[in-house]
Amino acid sequence: MTAFSRFEVIPAVDVQDGAVVQLVGGERGTGTVYGDPVEAAADWVEAGAETLHLVDLDGAFEGERANADAIEAVVAATDEAVDVQLGGGIRTAADAQGLLDAGVDRVILGTAAVENPAVVAEITDTHPGSVVVSLDAKDGEVVVAGWTESTGLDPATAAERYASLGAGAILFTNVDVEGQLDGVDTDAVDAVASAVDVPVIASGGVATVDDVLALRRAGAAAVVVGTALYEDRFTLREAQAAVDAA
Known part of the structure; x- marks a missing residue:
């Protein structure tokens, strides 16, 4: 299911x-390491x-x-506890269909x-509805x-083009601000969200709960947050509660 029943704050792994x-x-060699993926995923589910x-970052860069x-x-550790959307190195329909059959809920292309x-x-x-472009x-x-x-x-x-081809959602990432904790570009998100009827998941630049709320006002249906959560700028519960109360 790609339609979000409410605005979601989605942790990035x-x-x-x-x-x-x-x-x-988005630059190779700039990464900060935050530990084991299974442990991180379990922590986010608990939160x-x-x-x-x-995202398989190596897959995104290398093409496989x-x-x-x-x-x-x-995926095995979080089976049925949460939805999982996966991207990075998925290049063919067969790859995507195999992942979906194996328990991934949405594939990101x-x-x-x-x-x-x-x-x-x-x-x-x-x-149907499983492709996030x-x-x-x-x-x-x-x-x-x-x-x-x-x-x-x-x-x-x-975004318009892919929605017309059947994309269940659009993931829009502003690479210019990705991972920098300097705030979000709501105009860019608004332009994409206004162009399509499918959900738009925003990503990039979130530093505060106010940034999360700003993306919601700009028309996003969800936001992916990475660095801000790992650096304890705010908690997942704080962000989701603020959205739910807005």
Whole structure:
């Protein structure tokens, strides 16, 4: 199910070399390590997470999944406790369908969707509502291949295209502010959310609970938070409670 029944604050569990890592601006070599993915996932479930956002960072950069064992351990450990959305290195419909059949609730496609838009419809045919198309923006353009290649695509225009192909949700990440704890760009989120009827999951730059609330006001249906949670800028419960009370 991709439609969020309420605005969700979603913890990020980004995995590099088998460990939880948060990058700054999507750049390799900038990561801070935060321990074991299974332990992190268990902590977020205990803290009240309803969805976990898993990314195989090595897979995103290299084009093939490189942390399958760690990811599968997280999925197994959180089985049915929360929804799991997974991205990074998923390049074919067969890859995605295999992950969905194995217990992943939603697959996140970035490079694959840009290079072959038809893959979105192909996966949707067998697993309706399960595809989240990731639109990562740097300098106002969609970037792929681990945020290293610009496509020249406008995020809002691209979002419309993928929604029409059956995407169940759009994950919009502002790479310019990712991992920097400097605040969010609500105008960019508003542009994408206004362009589509499917849920938009915002990511990038969240430093405070006020940033979370600002993204909700901008039209996002959920927000992925990584560094701010790992650095104890606020707790997951605090953020979700603030949203629920707004």
